Amino acid sequence: MTTLQATERHLRLATAGVWLLPAYAFCLALSTLTHEPDHSEDFAAWSRYVTTDVFVVSHVGLSILGAGLGLVGVVCALVLMLPGPASGTALVATALTIVGNVLFTSIFAAAAYAQPAIGRAFLDGMPGAESLYDQVYGAPLLTAFALGALTFVSGALLLGRALARTTPALRFAGWTYGVALVVFLVAGFTVSVLQPVAAAVACAAGVVVALRLPAS
Structure with a gap:
């Protein structure tokens, strides 16, 4: 295989792979259609929610x-x-996005694997189940979240800027994709019902990016 053939193959793979940008945003939209109850207000309701298959x-x-x-x-x-x-x-x-998503994935893992166990323990009447939540979501996890949020937001905005600068055809879609991801994150702590909306906007912008970026 010549260098030119290898380059063309790599570009074809990248052209196919860039469709994972809207796929990622679509996953974010689906994952935030429902939200867990506030554990501090109703730990029983929270426990029932985190033990569901959904x-x-x-x-x-x-x-x-x-x-x-x-x-x-x-x-x-x-x-x-x-x-x-x-x-x-x-x-x-790309570097900032990788760091941010890796840090966030560690938090998602804590939720996916630890929260159902805590919820089942509480529903089974195990003493001290509520304190386990505070131990899991202590200073180390909060630090990881803070660093993850900083790098994720920076990476999203810089990605939007890079896309917008690559070609005029992506000026609006690029910025929209990056800003929508930031809005998605912020909405999780302010107006959670906006999360799937922001993710859907990012998904639509990602489709435009996937269609136009390879031709730039």
Whole structure:
């Protein structure tokens, strides 16, 4: 295989892989259609929710797997942007996005594997089950979240900027994709019902990116 053939093959793979950007946003939308009750107000309701199959599938199948798909999509977008004017920004955006999603995945894993066990323990009448929640969501996890949020937001905005600078055809869609991801994160702590809406907007923008980026 010649160098040119290898390059063309890599570009074809990246062109296919960039479709994982809207797929990732779609996973985010599905994973936030429902939200767990506030554990501090009604631990019993919270326990019943986190022990459902919907909760486990949402976190393992959509949040964790979705994050992995999203990272592949970002790397593929980077490959397509490397020859363009925003290659440096795209590289930094990819690095920050990887760090942010890895940190967030560790939090998703705690929710997916620890919360159902805590919920079952509480529903079974095990003493001290509520204190286990506080131990899991202590300073180390909160630190990981803070660092993850910082790098995720920075990576999303820089990715949007890189896409917008790559071609005028992506100026609106690129920024929309990055900003919608930031809104998705912020909405999780303010107006949670906006999360699937923001993710759906990111999904639509991601489709435009997947269609136009390879042609840039």
